Amino acid sequence: MGINLSKRLPAIAAGAALSILAGSAMTLAANITRDTSRQAFDTAISGKKVAWVPLWMGVLESEWTGIMKDQFGQYGISLVTRDPNFNNDAQLQAVSQLIDEKPDVLIVQNNSTTLLAKELKRASDAGIYVVQMNMASNYVGDAYVGVDYTQAGHQVADELIKQCGGGKTSGEVALILGEATAAPSIEGLKAITDGLKKDPTVKIVSSQPGDWDANKANQIATTVLQQYPKLCAIHGFWGPMAAGAAQAVKNAGRQGDVKVFAISDGQMGDCDLVEQGLFTKALSNRADVQGITLVNAVLSLLQGKDKPGDKHLFYFTNNYWIESAKDRGYCYKVDKAK
């Protein structure tokens, strides 16, 4: 927790700075002095209601939810969470119902780019700020917080070129995607393919959907390892799924010889696997920082004078490579107390 907090401090400080900036802007507008700034802040945000519909309550979503509960709780904002447990119909229904309950802010994590688009527009028309978390919809809301999968894909491509390119290896790379239709799979695959054009010696020999499942990734990797005896690297689109592929590399006795990469949210398992040598490197999305950023996005919207739908703000979060035990701070542990 100590490490986590120190990693979080800059983000919290940035958030505070943002709030102060917002506060000073309001000073000009409404003659708020430093003495009355907290009062103005509280007037703007306390008693507000935030509704949150994740895909489900996995590790990543629990981390975000924990941070929101803690922060919003301290600010006097109420948080309503609906867990649709990865069911599209349930998610759509939850969002529809929440719009009728008229929260001030609606936060959603989209499983597809189309599913919630209509309802999110309806929310905006009903005067609700729409915030999208990590997975975007075709409807651009008031704020998007999360990974830029194109940027992340290019980061991965650069690393693959560094490790496998320049003709020093076979240059054969296998990708294990998530669910084939999910935005991170589509955008990530496109970005990695584009990024690899920089070095024609690196080629994607296999790209198969692992459906976020470690067992499927394990089977695919086992087959691909047989098919390509000189394979240079396997890259998985999510840590816990890539863990299955890493075990396949270990079982085939090719640990170290075949490099294993993963892009992931930065849960403890990602750091553990790097330290155990099962992952060569993992690109962490820093879900802990994302959680704080999400809170700040909501605070900005509530304090601003814009009407829902007026502005489109983007809070792209940065990714960090986990390479060794010293990078443990890029991983988060869900705090059960929150």
Place this chain on the structure above:
Amino acid sequence: MGARQTLGAVTDSDSSKAKRATARGRLLPANQEFAVFATVAVCFVAMALTMPSFLTLGNMFALTRGISVLGILALGMGIVVIARGIDLSQVAVLASTCGITVVLLNNGIPAPVALGAGLFIAIGIGCLNGLLIAFVEIPALFATLATGLLTLGATRALVLPQLIVYLGPENAWLQQFGGNLSIGLPIPVIVFAVVALVMHVFLVHTVLGRSIYAQGDNPETAWLTGMPVRPMIVTEYALSSAIGYIGGLVMVASTSLMHLQIADSSLIFDVILVVVLGGISLTGGRGGVSSVIAGTLLIGILLNGMTLLNLDTQTQNIIRGAVLLAAIVVDSLLHPHDEETSKQGL
């Protein structure tokens, strides 16, 4: 089998239908395993001729490793389906119980206790399934769907709120069951073979095993001839859960983690597909271990071939759907709907 089918056709009042059924009997082999094994052989030869990387010892090991967990689960499901039941809770139960086992191991609980506790809970839920179906007389479909959800919900609420648990490095010994022997033979395949052998002996050479076929064939007659049908149902579901638990442990050993999400995946339908594909008809009393092996091999060859060819998802779905459809058509040709097969349940 052929005789039984003719008998079913004769009792049918429509004589032209009866003629068609006998014609079918002559044209098609009465044995569905044979048809599936033939398909497997055709696929195998086709892939060996077109893909140089297919027919290598290494790829054969990869292929069989990939299907061993599915095969183990299908053996458990097979018992229940032979007895005219279905166990939709199998994957949810194995995910929960193996998850609990890994949590116990990571907390330093001695291995025999942790493994025993998982097995105990699995058998307990299997027995609950059996009791609900045999004594409360709830249809298997609903009883097992409910217990699966209940188990998963309770595990999430009490033990694994975040759905994923990694096997700690101090418990790496368990991973050996997911490894290979020195000659490259995957240990999961050996586990599958052992479970299959034990299952075969049980179903064919024990009184209880033979009785399960009798029950699946005609539960009323089985009961009238003095078989303890209700306790048998409890035993069948307990076995399905226990075998599921073994499959789950192999999963943990192969991937070093347990992710409760598999309970929401299509795995349970893949298991049922393998069982039905191989010739353990949903109408009960038919098929055996060889059916499970045939079904598992066909799915294994398809998955392996599609990965080797690096096919995209849409094409993979078309192929998978076509195979399922073909299996259903063959099943309905071999087991036409008549008075015999229209009877369901106890």
